[in-house]
Amino acid sequence: MNQQDKFHLRTETTEGKCTVYVSGEFDLEVASQMRAAMAPLIELTDRELILNLKDLQYIDSTGIGILVSVLKARHASQASFSVEAIPPTIRKLFDMTGITPFLLRHS
Amino acid sequence: MKAIEEVVQLHVPATAEYVDLVRVTLYGIAAKMGFSYEDIEDMKVAVSEACNNAVLHAYNHEAATSSEERRMHIEFVKSPHALSIVVQDNGHNAIALAEAPRTSPLLGKSIEDINSGGLGLYLMQALMDQVEVLSEAGTRVTLTKRLVRSEELA
Numbered sequence: 735m736n737q738q739d740k741f742h743l744r745t746e747t748t749e750g751k752c753t754v755y756v757s758g759e760f761d762l763e764v765a766s767q768m769r770a771a772m773a774p775l776i777e778l779t780d781r782e783l784i785l786n787l788k789d790l791q792y793i794d795s796t797g798i799g800i801l802v803s804v805l806k807a808r809h810a811s812q813a814s815f816s817v818e819a820i821p822p823t824i825r826k827l828f829d830m831t832g833i834t835p836f837l838l839r840h841s
Numbered sequence: 842m843k844a845i846e847e848v849v850q851l852h853v854p855a856t857a858e859y860v861d862l863v864r865v866t867l868y869g870i871a872a873k874m875g876f877s878y879e880d881i882e883d884m885k886v887a888v889s890e891a892c893n894n895a896v897l898h899a900y901n902h903e904a905a906t907s908s909e910e911r912r913m914h915i916e917f918v919k920s921p922h923a924l925s926i927v928v929q930d931n932g933h934n935a936i937a938l939a940e941a942p943r944t945s946p947l948l949g950k951s952i953e954d955i956n957s958g959g960l961g962l963y964l965m966q967a968l969m970d971q972v973e974v975l976s977e978a979g980t981r982v983t984l985t986k987r988l989v990r991s992e993e994l995a
Binding site: 763792795803805806826827832833 | 864886893896945967
């Protein structure tokens, strides 16, 4: 496997905003790592939670399923969650599944 | 005219770590056959979903003590006008793969009602030209994509 294909996750926290940058392949293999990383961030309800997908190369239904659970948890605690910089191949899958409108930032 | 089929097989442990190897192999075969970038991307997701199912079947198989029961078998069947990918697992407690849903389980619902169950199966259906699921001893999923070339090479 090329190093660039591996999954990486980096969190950047600023005042009122927490941005998670994910890169590589977001699939079944990294599901538990991603769930564990997101769990404490979901609890930070006073901050905006943003997932940046600029360098994401691949996502499957496991990854989309995790996005759905983050969406539901944030919605239940009336906190925001959105996804930004979606690459075209991934946007196509989001559109197919119908998740896109839930992920885009509502101003 | 005689249709020539060529078969490439992979026999790997049914674990999540091997699904990307299946994707890389698929990429190599499909690119060489002349599939478009977009079609290859579609197939990558569909094949991974089928492999994910096989991996989950193996995890769920309580008596999967022999390594043979925790393996998956992938067959790439190349024909002049299509590529079929067969993913076979040996899980006896296979999660029933129902009829593939025609619409996404996330479509047109509110956040409270959305649920990602069935999403993998929906994606396979939506991304491939043909999907066949056979559950007997284990589960066998056959995914087919027709080869459409933008220009026929001489």
